[in-house]
Amino acid sequence: MLEIDALDVSHWISRYIYPFARISGLLMVMPLVGSxxxxxxxxxxxxxxxxxxxxxxxxxxxxVDAISLASFIIILQQLLIGIAMGFIVEMLTQVFVITGQLIAMQTGLGIATTVDPSQGASVVVISQWFLFLVSLVFISLNGHLVLIEILIDSFSTLPVGMQGFGADDFGLIVRWSGWMFSAALVIALPALAALLIVNLAFGVMTRAAPQLNIFALGFPVTMIVGLFIMWLSVGEMATGFQQYMDSLFEFLKKLTLQ
Known part of the structure; x- marks a missing residue:
C-alpha cells in the first residue's frame, strides 16, 4: 500500500509555491499585465x-517544509526577484513617459493632461501617447514572451533558495534607473533642440519688431512645430525602443546570472 507522509506533501506543495511566487511577482509590476x-x-x-x-x-x-520560517523566507526572496525584474522592465516604458513630459514642457502642451488608467495618475497627453506606442511595439516584438523566457531561465541561473539578490545586484538596478533619465533626455534632445531654435527665432523677431505679440504668435507656432517634429521622429523612437529593449534583456540575463 502506497503511503504518503506529510513531508512528501509539503515538498510537493513547495515545488509549485516557489515558482509561483517569482512568476506572480513579475506579473504584478511588468508593463501592461501589471497595470x-x-x-x-x-x-x-x-x-x-x-x-x-x-x-x-x-x-x-x-x-523545505512548506509551513516553516525558512519556507516563508524563500517565498519572500522569490517574490522580490520577480518584482525586481518586472520593475526593471517597467522603467523601460517610463523612459518614453519622461520623454513626453520633456517635449510637452517645451511645446506648451504640458497643460493638456489626462488620467493614465494603468497608473491612476494624471499625465500629459504626449506621454500617454508615447506609452501606448511603446506598449504596442513591446507586444509586437514579442517582448512579453522573451521576458517570460528569461524568467524561466532564471530558475537555472539563479536557483531557488535562501539567497536572492545581493547588495551588488540592487546597486546595478539603481544605476539602471539612472540610465532611464539619461535615455529619456537623449530621445527628446532632437525635439528640444529644434524647439530651442524656434524660440530663439521668435526672440530675434521680437527684438526686431517689438509690436509683434509674441505670446499670441509663439504659442501656436511652437505647438505645431513640436507636433511636426514628433511626427518625423516617431519611427526613430520605435527603433530606439527596440535597441533599448535588447539592452534591457541583456541586463536582466546578467542580473540573474549567479
Missing part, C-alpha cells in the same frame, strides 16, 4: 497557468 487595467484575477490566473506549464522543466526545488 490597473488588468484585474488581479487575470494576473493570478496567468501566474497559475505559467507555473503549471513550467514546473515540470524546472530544476529541483529545495526540500
Amino acid at each position: 490597473r487595467m488588468v484585474s488581479q484575477r487575470v494576473r493570478i490566473f496567468l501566474a497559475v497557468a505559467i507555473t503549471l506549464a513550467v514546473v515540470p522543466v524546472l530544476p529541483p526545488m529545495p526540500k
Whole structure:
C-alpha cells in the first residue's frame, strides 16, 4: 500500500509555491499585465497557468517544509526577484513617459493632461501617447514572451533558495534607473533642440519688431512645430525602443546570472 507522509506533501506543495511566487511577482509590476487595467484575477490566473506549464522543466526545488520560517523566507526572496525584474522592465516604458513630459514642457502642451488608467495618475497627453506606442511595439516584438523566457531561465541561473539578490545586484538596478533619465533626455534632445531654435527665432523677431505679440504668435507656432517634429521622429523612437529593449534583456540575463 502506497503511503504518503506529510513531508512528501509539503515538498510537493513547495515545488509549485516557489515558482509561483517569482512568476506572480513579475506579473504584478511588468508593463501592461501589471497595470490597473488588468484585474488581479487575470494576473493570478496567468501566474497559475505559467507555473503549471513550467514546473515540470524546472530544476529541483529545495526540500523545505512548506509551513516553516525558512519556507516563508524563500517565498519572500522569490517574490522580490520577480518584482525586481518586472520593475526593471517597467522603467523601460517610463523612459518614453519622461520623454513626453520633456517635449510637452517645451511645446506648451504640458497643460493638456489626462488620467493614465494603468497608473491612476494624471499625465500629459504626449506621454500617454508615447506609452501606448511603446506598449504596442513591446507586444509586437514579442517582448512579453522573451521576458517570460528569461524568467524561466532564471530558475537555472539563479536557483531557488535562501539567497536572492545581493547588495551588488540592487546597486546595478539603481544605476539602471539612472540610465532611464539619461535615455529619456537623449530621445527628446532632437525635439528640444529644434524647439530651442524656434524660440530663439521668435526672440530675434521680437527684438526686431517689438509690436509683434509674441505670446499670441509663439504659442501656436511652437505647438505645431513640436507636433511636426514628433511626427518625423516617431519611427526613430520605435527603433530606439527596440535597441533599448535588447539592452534591457541583456541586463536582466546578467542580473540573474549567479
